[in-house]
Amino acid sequence: MSNSSEIRVFAPATVANVACGYDVLGFAIDSPGDEIVVRHCDKPGLHITQITGDGGKLPKNPTQNCAGVAALDLLKHLGMTDRGIEMEIHKKMPFGSGLGSSSASSVAGAFAVNKLIGEPLTKKQLLPFAMAGEASADGAWHADNVAPCLFGGIVFIRSNDELDFAQIPAPKNLWAAVVHPDIEVLTKVARGILPKEIPLENATQQIGNLGGLLCGLIQEDYGLISRSIHDVIAEPRRQKLIPDFYKAKRAAISAGALGFSISGAGPSVFALCEGEEIAHKVADAISKVFHAIPIENQAYVSRINPTGVHVIES
Amino acid sequence: MSNSSEIRVFAPATVANVACGYDVLGFAIDSPGDEIVVRHCDKPGLHITQITGDGGKLPKNPTQNCAGVAALDLLKHLGMTDRGIEMEIHKKMPFGSGLGSSSASSVAGAFAVNKLIGEPLTKKQLLPFAMAGEASADGAWHADNVAPCLFGGIVFIRSNDELDFAQIPAPKNLWAAVVHPDIEVLTKVARGILPKEIPLENATQQIGNLGGLLCGLIQEDYGLISRSIHDVIAEPRRQKLIPDFYKAKRAAISAGALGFSISGAGPSVFALCEGEEIAHKVADAISKVFHAIPIENQAYVSRINPTGVHVIES
Structure with a gap:
């Protein structure tokens, strides 16, 4: 052909x-x-x-x-x-x-x-x-x-x-630092660790944060984005599947991240950042935490990709 | 003075x-x-x-x-x-x-x-x-x-x-039909009727709908607003405190409401509508349901008030 x-x-x-x-x-x-x-x-x-x-x-x-x-x-x-x-x-x-x-x-x-x-x-x-x-x-x-x-x-x-x-429109200067530690987390395990019922109070907190995140993204309000990136449902349970999760989180926030959590069901983690420079610093800081364990890991720094799937040159 | x-x-x-x-x-x-x-x-x-x-x-x-x-x-x-x-x-x-x-x-x-x-x-x-x-x-x-x-x-x-x-910016043509049936619902009772824990699945549905409602309001997407106005947490429990709630809901939706639910802890109910004319029809339809019980009620039709509290002429 x-x-x-x-x-x-x-x-x-x-x-x-x-x-x-x-x-x-x-x-x-x-x-x-x-x-x-x-x-x-x-x-x-x-x-x-x-x-x-x-x-x-x-x-x-x-x-x-x-x-x-x-x-x-x-x-x-x-x-x-x-x-x-x-x-x-x-x-x-x-x-x-x-x-x-x-x-x-x-x-x-x-x-x-x-x-x-x-x-x-x-x-x-x-x-x-x-x-x-x-x-x-x-x-x-x-x-x-x-x-x-x-x-x-x-x-x-x-x-x-x-x-x-x-x-949802992505704020122009919103970048992601994503780090994949080379460990295995089975989706089945990550799902099984979630409870079938949660306190109504947690649901309300999560709803508040999700709404805040959407408003922050749409209104390009980085402060509101930062105050909203909190997961009170999955993260507290799934973090135990990722070694030194909270250490990595503290490192990311210290390096200037707007927020930090688990990507999908893990083990990758992500941070949202205002600007490319901060995103690189944050990715390095997270990566160092995993290296120190030691766990091999790959760090990616990216803006929010606006296109999705597309044809590339053969 | x-x-x-x-x-x-x-x-x-x-x-x-x-x-x-x-x-x-x-x-x-x-x-x-x-x-x-x-x-x-x-x-x-x-x-x-x-x-x-x-x-x-x-x-x-x-x-x-x-x-x-x-x-x-x-x-x-x-x-x-x-x-x-x-x-x-x-x-x-x-x-x-x-x-x-x-x-x-x-x-x-x-x-x-x-x-x-x-x-x-x-x-x-x-x-x-x-x-x-x-x-x-x-x-x-x-x-x-x-x-x-x-x-x-x-x-x-x-x-x-x-x-x-x-x-959140209100879509220009968004109107509310609000009906207050003359019955007493104690906030204490309306709160006590809510469970302390809810299924995670319901929380996710509610989060989806809340996010959809915010996006619909901000993007003036009346279809998305309509698909999002669902409460799977409080309404199914509190509706029993309001006589013929579902009859009133069906009447509101039949009359063209985007959605219908309980105002605050009740007993007032509200419907969101696209346009003043529909809002009047919806208010009448809800009011008739309560009158038929018979329960006295007051109906209000209003755009979303953009000002809030303000000084008026003495």
Whole structure:
């Protein structure tokens, strides 16, 4: 096949939950992210021909691979399952990291195939297919990684069931410092650690903080953002799965972060910062805490990515 | 004393909780509201000389009256407790109605006295004094009626403890239909009916709806507002204190309301509507349901009041 019929896409990592936004808020960062290449082929059906960067862990059977599931779900919806399509998956971020790895692959899979076949659907219309991919990997029906990965920016999910969401403008100078410590936190464990019931008082605090964060983001009020980035529900329970979590938090705040919490279900952590310079200092400060344990870790500094998944040069 | 040294203020009724905004959201309406008149006098101290519209129920002792407490707290702060001030309180709305009656009197008391003595404090600075008045009547430290009564518009309270709030712009065509059925709901009972713990799932739903409502209000998205006005915490429990609540809700929605819930701790109910005409139809529809029981009731139709407490002609 010629190069012109090959599509290469990049889907960014995402930070979900965002402290007080448990299950309802997420944002995209510039990097890391996954790349997926798709091209037409003569053999009918979807074929995953290559996976790199996964340490051999991901299945090539498209029905067992989240990128494959998202693409197949889309092709089924369009009545095109007999199309011959080859897919290469290049994982460029750790999975099980709390950075929306399976969401990135799911989004990239659906988006790339949609592009290849002439873009019959809009990004918004791709959301349920990407979510189906994510659900196959994660077992849950959540848009808080998938939606920001697809659309970019900060996305607020009113209802996962209804796929009802709103895009929140990101303040121009808002940067994220994200650090991934090389430890494993199973999503199952991170979910199991959450209680089924919480005090009404905590719910009210969380609602106050979530509303404050949304208002702060929309009104570009960094002070209000900072006062609002508190999670009284998941963080106090999940922090024990991340060594020296509070030490890292203190280091981030001391270095000037607006706030600090767990990215998704962890083990990655994130800080929101006003400006790139502070974000670099904060990332360094967090990274040092993990290194001192010692735990290997990768630090990423990024503005809020405004674009989400997109085509890149082959 | 001359008329020029007399100040008459109007403080509007307010709708707190606003469905999914339990304890964190409130807005002001144009009417009803309380009026307070203050003037200088020779006898040192604050004297409540007249109370009308209360059926003789409110104490004239300023330390036992929320308007008096707010004014005294302010005067104490300013070191002016020996000033001679007369206060008249004209209650023009039912108390125990869920319309922020004690907040209106508290705000009016602090605001009127501040005006009379040359306005040493800004409206924002008056907030804790008005809240002290409200707390003396209500036993709780809540700003969700006091803040919108003081500032007007829609006010989101991130934290009552920190008095941290944000003003939310009201969509231009947003109207409220508010109906007060003449029954008594004790705040103590309405509070006691709420559980101490709630399912995490309900908290997440409420957080989703509250965020959706804020985004809808800020982005003037009436559809999102409508999809977000749901209270899964207080309303399902408190509705049983209001006869035919769900019948009234269905009538409001059928008449075109964006959403319907309990105002404050009840028994008043409110609906948000797009446009004045719909708001009148909705108010009539709700009113009819209560009349049919039969329960006497008062219906109010109002835009979101943008001003809050203000001086009126004597």
